[in-house]
Amino acid sequence: MKPINDTFLRALRREKTEYTPVWLMRQAGRYLPEYRKVRERMGSFMALARNPEAACEVTLQPVERFGLDAAILFSDILTVPDAMGLGLSFVAGEGPVFARPVQSEEAVRSLYVPDPNTELRYVMDAVREIRRALADRVPLIGFSGSPFTLACYMIEGGSSKDFYATKRMMYERPDLLHRILDVNARAVTDYLNAQIEAGVQAVQIFDTWGGALAHGKYQEFSLKYVSQIVSGLKKTSDGESVPVIVFTKGGGIWIEDIARCGADCIGLDWTVSLGTARQSVADRVSLQGNMDPMALFAGEAAIRAEARRVIDDFGAVGSGGHVFNLGHGIAQKTEPEMVAALVDEVHAYSRIKH
Amino acid sequence: MKPINDTFLRALRREKTEYTPVWLMRQAGRYLPEYRKVRERMGSFMALARNPEAACEVTLQPVERFGLDAAILFSDILTVPDAMGLGLSFVAGEGPVFARPVQSEEAVRSLYVPDPNTELRYVMDAVREIRRALADRVPLIGFSGSPFTLACYMIEGGSSKDFYATKRMMYERPDLLHRILDVNARAVTDYLNAQIEAGVQAVQIFDTWGGALAHGKYQEFSLKYVSQIVSGLKKTSDGESVPVIVFTKGGGIWIEDIARCGADCIGLDWTVSLGTARQSVADRVSLQGNMDPMALFAGEAAIRAEARRVIDDFGAVGSGGHVFNLGHGIAQKTEPEMVAALVDEVHAYSRIKH
Numbered sequence: 079m080k081p082i083n084d085t086f087l088r089a090l091r092r093e094k095t096e097y098t099p100v101w102l103m104r105q106a107g108r109y110l111p112e113y114r115k116v117r118e119r120m121g122s123f124m125a126l127a128r129n130p131e132a133a134c135e136v137t138l139q140p141v142e143r144f145g146l147d148a149a150i151l152f153s154d155i156l157t158v159p160d161a162m163g164l165g166l167s168f169v170a171g172e173g174p175v176f177a178r179p180v181q182s183e184e185a186v187r188s189l190y191v192p193d194p195n196t197e198l199r200y201v202m203d204a205v206r207e208i209r210r211a212l213a214d215r216v217p218l219i220g221f222s223g224s225p226f227t228l229a230c231y232m233i234e235g236g237s238s239k240d241f242y243a244t245k246r247m248m249y250e251r252p253d254l255l256h257r258i259l260d261v262n263a264r265a266v267t268d269y270l271n272a273q274i275e276a277g278v279q280a281v282q283i284f285d286t287w288g289g290a291l292a293h294g295k296y297q298e299f300s301l302k303y304v305s306q307i308v309s310g311l312k313k314t315s316d317g318e319s320v321p322v323i324v325f326t327k328g329g330g331i332w333i334e335d336i337a338r339c340g341a342d343c344i345g346l347d348w349t350v351s352l353g354t355a356r357q358s359v360a361d362r363v364s365l366q367g368n369m370d371p372m373a374l375f376a377g378e379a380a381i382r383a384e385a386r387r388v389i390d391d392f393g394a395v396g397s398g399g400h401v402f403n404l405g406h407g408i409a410q411k412t413e414p415e416m417v418a419a420l421v422d423e424v425h426a427y428s429r430i431k432h
Numbered sequence: 433m434k435p436i437n438d439t440f441l442r443a444l445r446r447e448k449t450e451y452t453p454v455w456l457m458r459q460a461g462r463y464l465p466e467y468r469k470v471r472e473r474m475g476s477f478m479a480l481a482r483n484p485e486a487a488c489e490v491t492l493q494p495v496e497r498f499g500l501d502a503a504i505l506f507s508d509i510l511t512v513p514d515a516m517g518l519g520l521s522f523v524a525g526e527g528p529v530f531a532r533p534v535q536s537e538e539a540v541r542s543l544y545v546p547d548p549n550t551e552l553r554y555v556m557d558a559v560r561e562i563r564r565a566l567a568d569r570v571p572l573i574g575f576s577g578s579p580f581t582l583a584c585y586m587i588e589g590g591s592s593k594d595f596y597a598t599k600r601m602m603y604e605r606p607d608l609l610h611r612i613l614d615v616n617a618r619a620v621t622d623y624l625n626a627q628i629e630a631g632v633q634a635v636q637i638f639d640t641w642g643g644a645l646a647h648g649k650y651q652e653f654s655l656k657y658v659s660q661i662v663s664g665l666k667k668t669s670d671g672e673s674v675p676v677i678v679f680t681k682g683g684g685i686w687i688e689d690i691a692r693c694g695a696d697c698i699g700l701d702w703t704v705s706l707g708t709a710r711q712s713v714a715d716r717v718s719l720q721g722n723m724d725p726m727a728l729f730a731g732e733a734a735i736r737a738e739a740r741r742v743i744d745d746f747g748a749v750g751s752g753g754h755v756f757n758l759g760h761g762i763a764q765k766t767e768p769e770m771v772a773a774l775v776d777e778v779h780a781y782s783r784i785k786h
Contacts, residue, residue, distance in 0.1 A: 240726060240763065249730030249738065292702035292724045292759075294741075331685045331703055348646035349685055370646045372594060376603030384603065387648075405646075409594065 080318060081214045081279070086148040090280060090321035090343045092364050092399040098389060098428035099147035100421055101219070103325075104407030105140040106152045110414060112139050123168045124160075127153050130203040137208050141216060143414065144421045148217050148280070149208065151273070153201055155223030155284050158265050159232045161192035172236065179235030181243065186254050191265045194272035201269075205276035220278030222269055224285035224326075225262035225307070226300035229255065232262075241290055248299060255299060263303040267310040274312045274320050282323040282345065283307060289328020296332055301339060308340035323366055327406060330355065337363050347405035352392040364399030365392065371404045374412045374420065381416055382423040389428050402428070433670060435571045435633070440502040444634060444675035444697045446718050446753035452743060452782035453501035454775055455573070457679075458761030459494040460506045464768060466493050477522045478514075481507050484557040491562050495570060497768065498775045502571050502634070503562065505627070507555055509577030509638050512619050513586045515546035526590065533589030535597065540608050545619045548626035555623075559630035574632030576623055578639035578680075579616035579661070580654035583609065586616075595644055602653060609653060617657040621664040628666045628674050636677040636699065637661060643682020650686055655693060662694035677720055681760060684709065691717050701759035706746040718753030719746065725758045728766045728774065735770055736777040743782050756782070 081087070086099040107113055113136050120126040127133055137152040156174050160166035165177030180186055195202060208218055223231075231237075233244045247255045270281050288300040308322050324336060325345025336344050337359040346355055346367040355365055373384045385402070392400045402424045408417070435441070440453040461467055467490050474480040481487055491506040510528050514520035519531030534540055549556060562572055577585075585591075587598045601609045624635050642654040662676050678690060679699025690698050691713040700709055700721040709719055727738045739756070746754045756778045762771070 242726060242729065242763075245724065245726035246729045249727050249734045289703065292722075292727075293705040293708075294745075295724075296703070328682065328703070349643065349650070349682070351647040354647075368646075370599065370649075372596060372599035373603050373646075375596065375600045380603045391648075409596075411596075 079214050079316060081212075081217045083147060083216045086401060087217050087280060087318075087321060089399040089401050090323070090364050091319065092361065095395075095399075095432065096429060097425050097432055098392075098395075098400050098402050100402035100424045101146045101148040101150065102140070102404050102408050102417070103150075105144075105146060105150065106136045107408065108410045109408060109412040109417075110139055110143070112136075112143075123154070124166065127157070128200045130200060130207045133204040134207040134211050137204075137218075138211055140417075141212075144418055145425075146216070146421060148219050149212055150219040150282075151201070151205060151208065151221060151278065153204065153221070155221070155227065155286070156231055157198060157201060158192065158222060158262070158269055159228050161194075161197040162189055162265070164232060169236075174231060175236040176232060180229075180232045180258060181235075183251075183254060186257055189258060189261045191261060191268060194269045198269060198272070202272055202276040205273055205278055209277040217279035218277065219280045219282055219323075220270060220273035221282040221284060222266045224283050224288060224300060225259045225266060225303035226288055226291070227284060227286045228262050228266070229258045230287045230290075232258065241287065248295065252299075259299060259303045263306045267307045270307065271310075271312050274315050277315070278320070279315065279318065280321045280323065281311070282325060283341075285324065285326040285329065288326040293331075296329070297335060300326070301332070301335060304341075305339040323401075325366070334358055343399070343401065345403065349405075352388065352400070356392065356398055361398040364401065366401040366403050368403070368405040369420075371406055371409050371412070374404075374409065374416050378416065378419045381420050382427075385420055385423040386427050389424065389431065395432055433568050434672060435566075435568045437501060437570050440755060441571050441634060441672075441675060443753040443755050444677070444718050445673065446715070449749075449753075449786065450783060451779055451786055452746075452749075452754050452756050454756035454778045455500045455502040455504065456494070456758050456762050456771070457504075459498075459500060459504060460490045461762065462764045463762060463766040463771075464493055464497070466490075466497075477508070478520065481511070482554045484554060484561045487558040488561040488565050491558075491572075492565055494771075495566075498772055499779075500570070500775060502573050503566055504573040504636075505555070505559060505562065505575060505632065507558065507575070509575070509581065509640070510585055511552060511555060512546065512576060512616070512623055513582050515548075515551040516543055516619070518586060523590075528585060529590045530586060534583075534586045534612060535589075537605075537608060540611055543612060543615045545615060545622060548623045552623060552626070556626055556630040559627055559632055563631040571633035572631065573634045573636055573677075574624060574627035575636040575638060576620045578637050578642060578654060578678075579613045579620060579657035580642055580645070581638060581640045582616045582620070583612045584641045584644075586612065595641065602649065606653075613653060613657045617660045621661045624661065625664075625666050628669045631669070632674070633669065633672065634675045634677065635665070636679060637695075639678065639680040639683065642680040647685075650683070651689060654680070655686070655689060658695075659693040677755075679720070688712055697753070697755065699757065703759075706742065706754070710746065710752055715752040718755065720755040720757050722757070722759040723774075725760055725763050725766070728758075728763070728770050732770065732773045735774050736781075739774055739777040740781050743778065743785065749786055
């Protein structure tokens with residue numbers, strides 16, 4: 079079924095739209111009081127993510143509050159390595175932690191591709207639940223972490239500032255890292271295909287840490303596996319095409335390479351000029367982004383001005399598609415009223431320009 | 433006086449050299465046991481930085497141990513705001529902290545340009561002491577943080593992951609941030625000119641956090657003030673030209689803009705291909721960098737291979753100058769023997785290519 083508001087999907091495919099669609103990375107999250115209520119009720123982040131009804135409830139909250147043009151599955155980028163048995167949990171103030179990080183050759187060799195319809199069944203149940211609750215109002219985005227980003231957490235055992243263990247493996251034992259990345263790429267392909275079968279209408283691959291790699295290493299250890307996933311994805315669902323978005327934080331410098339990975343849309347952070355990016359990809363892909371999430375702390379007038387600047391930077395819509403987003407996840411202390419102002423400005427200002 | 437080994441200065445000026453000169457950001461530091469001894473004796477980082485004899489001793493340690501092609505003044509990028517009375521200290525595990533951060537309009541308005549020859553006299557004394565001890569063996573590099581990088585620490589009061597307070601001021605009260613940056617730019621100009629008068633033979637401006645800014649904001653709030661400094665610097669000392677290096681971490685995407693700031697050399701991190709960077713600046717400036725410091729943990733064979741890759745990426749020397757460096761400061765747990773292997777490989781391999 080085509081959603082009633084399919085502006086987001088049309089922008090991804092570079093078709094004509096009446097305005098610039100908008101959604102926000104991490105839009106279902108702690109900055110919303112209604113989210114915090116559900117999160118508290120469920121006890122832990124993973125308990126919330128594993129409960130399809132609760133995941134559905136928080137997925138819809140920002141869509142209903144702000145009139146966003148897409149919903150994104152409430153889940154985490156690390157569900158796949160969790161399903162591989164690494165034991166994911168979230169420690170307050172520290173972020174994700176794996177109980178059994180991958181730090182030996184033996185651990186690498188015992189990695190396997192989980193079956194998304196058994197070990198990650200809770201995710202597919204949530205997708206089906208959300209599609210029912212959305213009732214085709216707006217499209218639902220599915221997602222996963224990229225193979226390299228997953229590998230960073232799997233090897234480090236959690237967040238890292240310098241990726242010491244991952245990079246050491248990359249320089250010293252590239253064969254081992256390639257082995258992890260190959261398993262991850264196959265696992266993510268299966269996982270995203272299962273999400274598509276369950277009903278997601280677009281998918282985003284989050285390459286949160288690809289930007290920490292050296293030129294050349296990024297292409298070899300991150301982009302290569304993202305391309306492998308994109309080429310293995312189901313292209314349609316329910317008669318409609320399923321667009322793919324690839325977001326590499328800090329990857330603006332490699333945009334021409336990324337634009338050749340097969341994705342329909344490239345997500346960009348705020349360090350990039352959308353206008354320049356568009357020229358360098360010659361409108362072969364659509365672009366998503368790229369307001370600095372910190373601009374949401376500047377008060378309503380400045381937020382509206384910044385939203386207009388981003389839209390103007392992308393330029394005349396013509397043959398190119400633009401999906402408005404932040405350049406990274408929304409910050410925890412953002413005031414919901416400021417998000418409402420942002421969404422209003424994007425819709426109102428872009429309507430004039432279309 | 434021209435140093436006996438002036439390879440570094442000639443590479444910065446894009447003159448012919450016999451091999452690729454090498455120095456390492458943060459080369460005088462905690463990874464060296466002889467440094468840790470002096471640091472312990474002095475009690476605190478700032479006590480060490482404020483003592484010209486001790487600062488001279490640690491400045492020379494890596495030059496003598498590894499045969500590097502330049503010495504860099506041992507100091508901190510935050511000496512200027514410290515001299516403005518903000519009260520710099522270093523908290524173990526947390527990095528720099530200012531006792532009196534700049535968080536009100538009144539605090540902004542009371543900022544002033546310190547006199548480098550009184551309030552920062554200890555730095556100039558260290559420069560003179562080091563020049564005497566070096567006895568013209570290799571050139572001495574002076575340095576400062578960039579106005580924007582200093583402002584980040586001054587406003588946040590220390591390190592930050594998202595630069596919440598700085599960016600909030602930038603979007604909400606750009607006039608206030610411009611005022612801080614203008615004071616910083618004048619203070620850094622005076623400070624670097626005093627270092628040049630005291631004897632440094634090249635200077636580097638560290639724009640550690642410029643890469644956190646949005647496209648457009650970087651040009652307006654960081655690069656503009658770096659350019660202002662470069663145009664205000666003394667061009668010669670003791671009859672020799674004093675080259676300027678500008679290093680913006682994460683600034684690879686803006687290299688063409690940076691190359692127009694008047695600097696002689698652009699420092700690059702590892703996300704950039706030196707070969708591509710060189711084409712985009714058309715050899716108008718020399719380039720410095722750009723090995724990932726994490727590669728130093730990969731064992732000797734991998735380190736040597738990576739050093740050769742960086743040199744090959746820069747390509748045939750011809751009219752372009754290359755100064756080998758890391759793409760960021762050397763990590764604390766690096767083994768000195770691995771640094772020795774790196775320096776040896778850069779010297780030996782590049783000699784064949786020259």
